[in-house]
Amino acid sequence: MQQYFLNQVAPEIGMVITLEKDDTHHLFTVMRAKLDEKVQIVFSDQTLVLATVNVDLATLTVLEFVEKSVELPLDVTIAVGLPKSDKLEFITQKATELGVYAILAFPAKWSVTKFDAKKIIKKTARLEKIAKGAAEQSKRLLIPTVKILANLQELTDQFARYDQILVAYEAAAKSGETAAFAKKLSELEKGQKILVIFGPEGGISPQEIEQLTALGATKIGLGPRIMRAETAPLYVLSAISFYTELLH
């Protein structure tokens, strides 16, 4: 069954609704939806409804409300040092599938990629579209927000918002640090907010680590193998899902 997001307050049963232009095109032209076909629609307050296609093949009627719990028990925000080429697109798609709450990117000291203001706007729009598509496909109830920050300070300025801040650090892994990640996870309760920071391809610099830990971030190792910049966030999100959703 197709799912779409609609940026409106939740409707009532029997109400006729029109999807956003792109989604209307997708549902009726690309997917060729037929009369009475069922579709899932998520409203801005995360209300999920089942709706059916009307005879006009352009609108839908709300059939019933659906109760479903599909979001991670923790709000996990990842912040990644700007990676090369299309890695940020990749991270956005996969992190969305894995339940991320928000994605931040920042120009790290060792980031090769730099964006000017114009490029940031264009790239952000592209990433938001990817996040929406991935959220629909993985049947989530929220679309992760995506933001490209101007510098590291914009990230540290937000530290107070989070209950816990972790930073993946290769040197921690190399020195055999294996306990901090699980320990920090065990201290969190349902609904709390966690921020996990990752470096770009070259890693996160010792100066940045010092700055982040001085402001309260905890260094974590992610095991003995070296992961690429775009793989580490997926490892962390998978581990958090496993720990909070599957391990009883």
Added chain:
Amino acid sequence: MQQYFLNQVAPEIGMVITLEKDDTHHLFTVMRAKLDEKVQIVFSDQTLVLATVNVDLATLTVLEFVEKSVELPLDVTIAVGLPKSDKLEFITQKATELGVYAILAFPAKWSVTKFDAKKIIKKTARLEKIAKGAAEQSKRLLIPTVKILANLQELTDQFARYDQILVAYEAAAKSGETAAFAKKLSELEKGQKILVIFGPEGGISPQEIEQLTALGATKIGLGPRIMRAETAPLYVLSAISFYTELLH
């Protein structure tokens, strides 16, 4: 530091060695290694040595043996229903970074992709090269093997090799099954072999599930969000690493 694999028995300290042709090109032409530069070399028995570049800028001298534990405590084999386009390349690269022991692919009932014998040979060579590159980059001690099977039976014929066989099943996740994966992991001991089976884009068919479970595979759910075919194996490998290497 660069790492290369060399398909020879472990050397002795002081011995002069020559890397494989591609790796020699990579180290001396691409990376422009200089006299006395240090390189890690892994031999066929997983012996890891530190070697230095000789004055000829073409060979290396073995300096010392290095003890390192970088492999997952379990031998994890993944078997994936043949996915579309270059997803198998993607899975091979990322699963190698995440510590997979072996990768199998099989034409599932709902696989859109089909390979003839000639294509299998070509594709396998390509995947082996990707696995070698990823194993070098993530500094592993073994290169995962990659095999494309002719049919599902070739997979089930190997079931006796494994201590545990799991199959990721979306319907299990939908029905709220969340305990089997962690439970099965908790029953395994260091060094044991586990096979985890995944469907292609369309999922694994009910007939295949019946066949696999009749032969001893356990259905597992991977949480409430729907993951793409290429994401689920990465989730499982990350979760296994977290469970066996980080959670104490």
